Amino acid sequence: xxxxxxxxxxxxxxxxxxxxxxxxxxxxxxGPPYEVLVLDRVPSASPLxxxxxxxxxxxxxxxxxxTIEDFEQLASPHFRILQGGTLNATEVKGDxxxxxxxxxxxxxxxxxxxxxxxxxxRDYSTLLMFSAAYQFERTFSGLRSATSPNTRAGLEAHGxxxxxxxxxxxxxxxxxxxxxxxxxTNAFFFAQGWxxxxxxxxxxxxxPFAADGWIIAHELGxxxxxxxxxxxxxxxxxxxxxxxxxxxxxxxxxxxxxxAISGLNEGFADWISFAxxxxxxxxxxxxxxxxxxxxxxxxxxxxxxxxxxxxxxxxSDAPDPAAETRCRGQYCLGTLFARSLVATYLGAGxxxxxxxxxxxxxxxxxxxxxxxxxxxxxxxLPLPEPGVARCESRDEVSVEWDPPLIGAFLQAFLxxxxxxxxxxxxxxxxxxxxxxxxxxxxxECE
Amino acid sequence: MFCWKRRGQGEAAARGRAARRIAALGSAVxxxxxxxxxxxxxxxxxxxxxxESTPEPSAGFALGASLGFLQQEGLGAETQTQxxxxxxxxxxxxxxPRLFLRPGLRLGYVGLTQAPSSFGAxxxxxxxxxxxxxxxxxxxxxxxxxxxxxGAHYRSIDFIGRGIVADxxxxxxSEWLGMVFAxxxxxxxxxxxxxxxEPNLRLQHTFSDERSLLQFGIDLTFxx
Numbered sequence: 001x002x003x004x005x006x007x008x009x010x011x012x013x014x015x016x017x018x019x020x021x022x023x024x025x026x027x028x029x030x031g032p033p034y035e036v037l038v039l040d041r042v043p044s045a046s047p048l049x050x051x052x053x054x055x056x057x058x059x060x061x062x063x064x065x066x067t068i069e070d071f072e073q074l075a076s077p078h079f080r081i082l083q084g085g086t087l088n089a090t091e092v093k094g095d096x097x098x099x100x101x102x103x104x105x106x107x108x109x110x111x112x113x114x115x116x117x118x119x120x121x122r123d124y125s126t127l128l129m130f131s132a133a134y135q136f137e138r139t140f141s142g143l144r145s146a147t148s149p150n151t152r153a154g155l156e157a158h159g160x161x162x163x164x165x166x167x168x169x170x171x172x173x174x175x176x177x178x179x180x181x182x183x184x185t186n187a188f189f190f191a192q193g194w195x196x197x198x199x200x201x202x203x204x205x206x207x208p209f210a211a212d213g214w215i216i217a218h219e220l221g222x223x224x225x226x227x228x229x230x231x232x233x234x235x236x237x238x239x240x241x242x243x244x245x246x247x248x249x250x251x252x253x254x255x256x257x258x259x260a261i262s263g264l265n266e267g268f269a270d271w272i273s274f275a276x277x278x279x280x281x282x283x284x285x286x287x288x289x290x291x292x293x294x295x296x297x298x299x300x301x302x303x304x305x306x307x308x309x310x311x312x313x314x315x316s317d318a319p320d321p322a323a324e325t326r327c328r329g330q331y332c333l334g335t336l337f338a339r340s341l342v343a344t345y346l347g348a349g350x351x352x353x354x355x356x357x358x359x360x361x362x363x364x365x366x367x368x369x370x371x372x373x374x375x376x377x378x379x380x381l382p383l384p385e386p387g388v389a390r391c392e393s394r395d396e397v398s399v400e401w402d403p404p405l406i407g408a409f410l411q412a413f414l415x416x417x418x419x420x421x422x423x424x425x426x427x428x429x430x431x432x433x434x435x436x437x438x439x440x441x442x443x444e445c446e
Numbered sequence: 447m448f449c450w451k452r453r454g455q456g457e458a459a460a461r462g463r464a465a466r467r468i469a470a471l472g473s474a475v476x477x478x479x480x481x482x483x484x485x486x487x488x489x490x491x492x493x494x495x496x497x498e499s500t501p502e503p504s505a506g507f508a509l510g511a512s513l514g515f516l517q518q519e520g521l522g523a524e525t526q527t528q529x530x531x532x533x534x535x536x537x538x539x540x541x542x543p544r545l546f547l548r549p550g551l552r553l554g555y556v557g558l559t560q561a562p563s564s565f566g567a568x569x570x571x572x573x574x575x576x577x578x579x580x581x582x583x584x585x586x587x588x589x590x591x592x593x594x595x596x597g598a599h600y601r602s603i604d605f606i607g608r609g610i611v612a613d614x615x616x617x618x619x620s621e622w623l624g625m626v627f628a629x630x631x632x633x634x635x636x637x638x639x640x641x642x643x644e645p646n647l648r649l650q651h652t653f654s655d656e657r658s659l660l661q662f663g664i665d666l667t668f669x670x
Binding site: 039042058083085086121122124125128166167168200202205 | 521564
């Protein structure tokens, strides 16, 4: 071999080395369907079974993505994974962004290698996105079975839902003051854009939210609520019509502003989480330290444990409301609703691990919600409080304003519930909501 | 017990030592700046006769340390900063008046900072990169330099599960990645060029890893 040939060979070898060092992405053909390594819950015999102390509840597992059509974009006919962008939120209620706009998200940047036909993530972001894609697939599949035909059709008519990782959040108040937020430890649903957001990871997550089907199913439960109750429409309350609103019991956008409805929405989402996944505690993977200032740890959302009632979240005789230690927010109110639904399900003799039974029961629950708005129009709703008429939301449960609305909503909901469980559900609701479900609205309990 | 005693007795002495160190550091900074000015003034404005008699500059070498702050794309809209300490060796080869070719070698460590992650599950990436570069620098009061380079990055990836997440080695592996970069810097020669402090800005690309953005860094080299 001549000297110049040797030099050429060396150059090619060097080039090949450089190229090969870059060969860490997909190196063999695979999919569809795509096998991926994800973080997922370890299957347990029963959802009610307490995890072994110190035992693992999540593990890396090989799973199959059945509906993903474009693997590099993690896009399926039901959802697509995006990252980044900015959510301009003008109104946030818990984990629901009720007003705002979203723009600027980009397709995911995935880093993985294919080994024995399985895509193995090479960084944390990719692990989260693979895991979330798998959970979305499972949840959408579960929702098809756990919702009524009308709601299912409505959800599908919305088209592809964007699941956005790590968006920047810009929040602005009514005065136009903007703040830039970096949300951690949260997942949220943005009904207006039919979008789902997952904030960046935080040490408060005992396991990443993106890998927790219980949380993803809860957030998609808000989409089901929006579809079933409001027919998928997002109606904005118009504050310029405050005077008119004050005289109209069902003015446009009232229900969206009411804390009671927002709370019932949370409870419904918890129910959907249980119905789809069997999970009984949507907050299980979040490390929420017990609040020692509370009489009981009412923040707990375990759906099978009755540790508080309406009287503990809505006291009216406190001398100094600011110093009270009770939970007054929408989540506690919602938990009463979710626990009543689960108690009725269990009371009917169903096994929490029986997926078919959960789905069947849930179809009745979703069907009942579909007819609730129409039934509410037939009932005599109380006039709105002045704040709600001005499109302002409350943060705390009110013993004066909430019970009539909760009562009317529950009565309307019960009217559409399956006859065989209606009375039992009414009793469970009455047991937990106490005075928050006034007697005059308990006609279906008889 | 012995330790406590020493600490108690040595408190006043420690204060004294600290004061002396601060004074020494202040003197060093003042001296350094003074010498630097003197050196640069001499270099920048040599008399004509001296210029004629100045011998042709010869090749020189420098060794040093660097600290980089590599901006990387994180999850979504996030960016994170990787701290990259390193070692470097540079040669200065004159090829035109005041212009030097500057070949160099660098060795850096990546992994001191990790991406934000959950308590239960995290993926830690650690590695070293070795690069060779060729630059050009202009010798003046300040020494601007422009370099391009490339090399290899060895990286280990480890999944760590704790609490309710089971640990696993299913993701663990190591990889070799190629990398290229372009860098601009502005050196400040001190002590007649015996020491050069060079803040720099680097645009870096690692093959199969699109996360790298800009790197801000500082090189500190000593002439041999």
